[in-house]
Amino acid sequence: MAESTSQSSDPAKGEELRDLVQRFMASLAEFSRRLPFDVDLQKLCSITTLAALAITLAFAWKLLRTPPEQQRRQRRRPSSSPNLSINNLHSDTSLRSSEVCSSSGDSRAQCAVNEFFQPLELALEQLVRRKLNEGRKVTCRLLGVVLDETTPEELQKQATVRSSVLEVLLQIAKFCDVYLMERVLDDESGERVLSALDDSGVFTAGGLIRDKVLFCGTENGRISFVRQLEPDWHVDTNAEIIHQLTRFIKYLLHVTPDRPQNTASNVFISASLEQFFGDLDQR
Structure with missing residues (x-):
């Protein structure tokens, strides 16, 4: 019974991974158009880019495979210090973003892409x-x-x-x-x-x-x-x-x-x- 459940979940995760790849590449293309200089999109398919993409997808896949119960337990951990700092505020923002992304595989994939490009919110x-x-x-x-x-x-x-x-x-x-x-x-x-x-x-x-x-x-x-x-x-x-x-x-x-x-x-x-x-x- 457990084996049947595991087999049925594999196609769903495969769909999530394919969706994540498509969204990531679309976001990467959009980011290249925002730069103040032209970028050759063909170069984005170089070995270096593919290696970086593979590492990113590995981390994203690990995130998607994390059981919802474990994610909730991690969010409920109390802060080690009562004082709010810039790092704490950033962490709280990330947690709220994770809560929104845990509703479905589609939203988790989109959130993974959004968090990847979060540093674009520059001073x-x-x-x-x-x-x-x-x-x-x-x-x-x-x-x-x-x-x-x-x-x-x-x-x-x-x-x-x-x-x-x-x-x-x-x-x-x-x-x-x-x-x-x-x-x-x-x-x-x-x-x-x-x-x-x-x-x-x-x-x-x-x-x-x-x-x-x-x-x-x-x-x-x-x-x-x-x-x-x-x-x-x-x-x-x-x-x-x-x-x-x-x-x-x-x-x-x-x-x-x-x-x-x-x-x-x-x-x-x-x-x-x-x-x-x-x-x-x-x-």
Whole structure:
């Protein structure tokens, strides 16, 4: 009788394993598309990848074979310390996730995949560093990216730093040499921009340097600045400037609410600087 029960459960576990493999490969493909650089999917089938996949499946299969009673006993073990720490909170979160996954084989397979990719919930500093892709110098225009204003004419009246961009900008400055630049119509506009940046605290917080805020009188002047500085990244809102720099700059971020068609492979699109560097899903 027991032997018959064991034989009938083997096909069910086989189905769970096949389902887990399919979900894992789908998640792996999705993860590769989220990276800020192209990945050859054929290379994912290399011997190294297959070995890693085999190890992962072995652990997942062991997890699936754990009797529900044993899993419940493990969850009921009291904590050795009454004080809550970051590790304890992470453990509690994992246990709650395991409870949800124990309802069926399908949900356990999905949960195993989700837990495998749990480290993707990264802090902002880690997200920025990953998106920079080892870049060490960044040039960035001010209008429409760091400032609320979008035209040089507006800078003749006021300059307002966007509060939402400050944290990301300072994180970028931790890893990169950052140059800010803009076209202005008069010297007073430049002083107004510097004053707004100073009031926002970006110079005193570390990373950004006042002397690396550059001003020019034409759009071609900004192109000249970027060509001379030879950054790894340039951020701009002008589609024509992005197009002209495509051949010379490794990575370009076009900040625009639209989705331009037929962009070069080294050009990324985002609605804002903070959205691109703060969101792993942005491409």
